Amino acid sequence: MLDYDKEADAYDATRGGEPRAAAAADAVLGLIPPDTRRLLDVACGTGIVTRRLAAARPATRVTGADLTYGMARTAAVRLPGAVVLADSRALPFPDGVFDAVTSVWLLHLLDR
Template sequence: MLDYDKEAERYDASRGGEPRAAAAADAVLNLVPLQARRLLDVACGTGIVTRRIVAGRDGLRVTGVDLAPAMVRRAAARL
């Protein structure tokens, strides 16, 4: 099993980086009703997608959670 704490530093680059994050955020936002004001991002990882979701919808408060402390630290720094 992948150790996400050890992978946090290189995770984004190994998973398609910003282009993949943009596509993922667009896909999520297409599923979230326009009137939604809160979203829970479960397994937010490094926050690369979370950041784009936040930027993509005014007034949407996004909370990210992840089990891997190193991922959460990267997400907190990014957001």
Template sequence: MLDYEAEADAYDATRGGEPRAGAAAEAVLGLVPKDAGRLLDVACGTGIVTRRLAAGRPGLRVAGADLTHAMARLAVARLPGAVVRADCRRLPVRDQAFEAVTTIWLLHLLQGPEDVRAVVTECARALRPGGVYLTTVDKAAAHDVGSDIDAALEVRPRRPALDAAETVAEYAAVCGLVPAGQARFPGVGQGRSPRTTIKDLRRGWFTTTGPGDPTGDLIAARLAALPDQDRPRPDPVFTLRAFRKD
């Protein structure tokens, strides 16, 4: 797991910046009901997407929550007075307080199925009837774009995806949430190059192949042998699912 306290200052620059944030916000707002009054962005990170959600729908009151102090500090600068530090499994909000709740690029980071279930349950609790919960799913799969880099990474161990679409839908159903649409959007600027993938490998991006792992050394050698070391391969395409609270 990456240290998001340490990652915060460079996070936006290494994750596609404003173009990626814009693509995410556009996809989210396309699934938020037009008459929604309040939206909570859970695990809002630096607030780069949260701010765009607020700017993209002037009548929508947007708040953010994030557990990491350094991330929340940056989010507060973007949305003064609208961001709190909070554990996404125990949100400090009243029942049925929002017409929309989002978890963008969160569920895949959690420790296990129980945490994912807890987050979905909390988001459902915070929703008013008729409101929507929106979340990205299958994030790791989004990065498999069929490139030579993906072929080099194929030997790494894989864990079952915590944010698998079917699994998230099952948790949502238990909470009284029904499917209400989906969208896809590009991870602009996140296409991998061999050289950046080696750096990510060495700093623990791939959680099943940590620094010093023999498999990691094998993958690094395979990546180093690829042509065009600094040419980004295609951007990932993320999937966003919406669920309505009946």
């Protein structure tokens, strides 16, 4: 498995960069209810997609969460004040805080 702390700086460039992020964001945006006011992007990685979600929905407060420091640090540059370092299995938010939750690049990494 990759060491995402070490990979964070080069991650986007080795994974399709902005074009892939744009395609992912476009696909996800159609699934988010239009009246969503607070959105959580779990395993936001570098924030490359999360930033696009936030830009496309300016009335929505978007928060990113990632487990690794390197990824969260990179995402925080893209989304100042809107990224937390957190494990998706124990998120630091009370129930009902978010209207919608996205997770673009997490599921393929999970073990059974």
